[in-house]
Amino acid sequence: MTIETRNGSWSTRTRGIGLAAVRGLALTLVTLPGALLGFTLSLVSIALVPVGIGVFTTPWVLTGVRAYADWRRVLAAEWGGVRIPSAYRPIPKDAHAWARTYAMLRDPATWRDLRWLQVDMTAGYVTALLSAVVVLYPLEGLAVAAGLWRPLAKTGGYWYGFVRVSDQSSALAAGALGVALLALAPLAPRLLTAHFRLTRSLLGAGQGELAERVRVLTETRRDAVDTSAAELRRIERDLHDGAQARLVAMGMDLGTIEMLLDKDPAQAKRLLAQARQSSVDALTELRDLVRGIHPPVLAERGLGDAVRALALRLPVATEVNVELEGRPDAPVESAAYFAVSEVLTNAVKHSGADRIWIDLHQAEGMLRITVTDNGRGGALITAGSGLAGVERRLGTFDGVLAVSSPAGGPTMVTMEIPCA
Structure with a gap:
């Protein structure tokens, strides 16, 4: 043996x-x-x-x-x-x-x-x-x-x-x-x-590269925290200056109406109409605020339809092509939606384009979004710009942003985000 x-x-x-x-x-x-x-x-x-x-x-x-x-x-x-x-x-x-x-x-x-x-x-x-x-x-x-x-x-x-x-x-x-x-x-x-x-x-990745990677991820996470804090302050300010102020004014109008019902019914009726309009305005502002936090169409129908809804509100002819295998995680969807929204806002404001193409594609665990316009070009990722904000937002999810915008156009903005 x-x-x-x-x-x-x-x-x-x-x-x-x-x-x-x-x-x-x-x-x-x-x-x-x-x-x-x-x-x-x-x-x-x-x-x-x-x-x-x-x-x-x-x-x-x-x-x-x-x-x-x-x-x-x-x-x-x-x-x-x-x-x-x-x-x-x-x-x-x-x-x-x-x-x-x-x-x-x-x-x-x-x-x-x-x-x-x-x-x-x-x-x-x-x-x-x-x-x-x-x-x-x-x-x-x-x-x-x-x-x-x-x-x-x-x-x-x-x-x-x-x-x-x-x-x-x-x-x-x-x-x-x-x-x-x-x-x-x-x-x-x-x-x-x-x-x-x-x-x-x-x-293999060296220690220096890994240290740089940790530094970049730390910065993007810190940016995410700062952005979240700024967003909370914006929501608080919008509530205080908008819907909250209208609701307070409506409460005062209702108090005045209560006192005028017997003394001056006509004036009470006018104030009642004003209070009703204030309630409509407050409801509209609340809806806009909620849409800015997480659009209902994004939650209900997904990223593709949410981007189509964005395109319908643009003053520029926009074509949307969607090829998604399924719905990414909610945080990824939200980041992609607001990134596309910012890129479209930049295109409408600064490019002078009369046509925009949006392509959403998902493959091999990556969500790839391309926004192309036929404008004047010259878009750059500079400190404080909208594209820099998009880059920070994507960096939070380990995503990347690439911009091709030669003078005279066209401009192509490509975003990639891991779906998980």
Whole structure:
């Protein structure tokens, strides 16, 4: 029983060493050309961005690099048990080419990929090659001793390590060296794991990036708290100056009416009509206030119909296209609704557009909203602007905002929010 167990363990270990050698050889054949091609194309495409050509080629090239990096992440998990999470920021697929290029170049993961490609074609190539060499090179020495030396000797001699093979005796010496080198074969799985750990150290998010991510999230959460406090103060002010004042005035009118009912019925009747109008105005203000907090149409019919209702109230011809798989969570719906509302308000006030297109699309757990107008362009995300407020609102939900607005138009604002 013990002998069978030992034999099984030895067989498993041998199979693992052989598998590591084969996988290392496969990586050797892929690593150098793949990394060299990806890095060269990326470098050339990014260099051509200032002249305009790279604006159109860079998204395609970097998308290919990301696909290659994700494939290597899969190999690292399946072949080495090394998990490397993919941490790319979402890219607006339907946005203008410049918006996609700008978003990709702003993503730290893009530059992390390019650094990895440089190392992968050097140190990564060496570690993958060594995991194959420590197994295959000793086997070559045994093959030379078994007779491979004869065809090799016809070419004028053959060096195996430090042994020059020219006859059977020197071939046996090469075989002995191969047997000695077999002691290094168990290193193959470790070298392959080292290759994948090197990949993880470069493709994985670093501590500095994680710290920056925490800082950004802290700021967006603080902005959310400040915005909520400001919203509560606005509601309090609107109630105090609007509906509350009208209700107080209506109460005073009713008191006066009560005293005039017997003395001056005509005046009481006029005051009664005034009180009724005050109640109508107060009710209208309360409805507007509630709509500003959470529109009833959003709660009852969802984001698509709520955005359509927004579009109907605009003085500009607006086309709405909705492709939603279902209803996102209520906070996400609310954030998306008010973000669209702010973007539309900016478009109507500042763009001079006579037509607006709104596209709502949900896929792969992301809610993507694009608002396009044919106005004069020149929209920027500057401090204190409406777009900056939209960016802060989306940042609370880990969403992103991209603006493409060249002078002369058109302007395309793309928003992406995780649905969960």
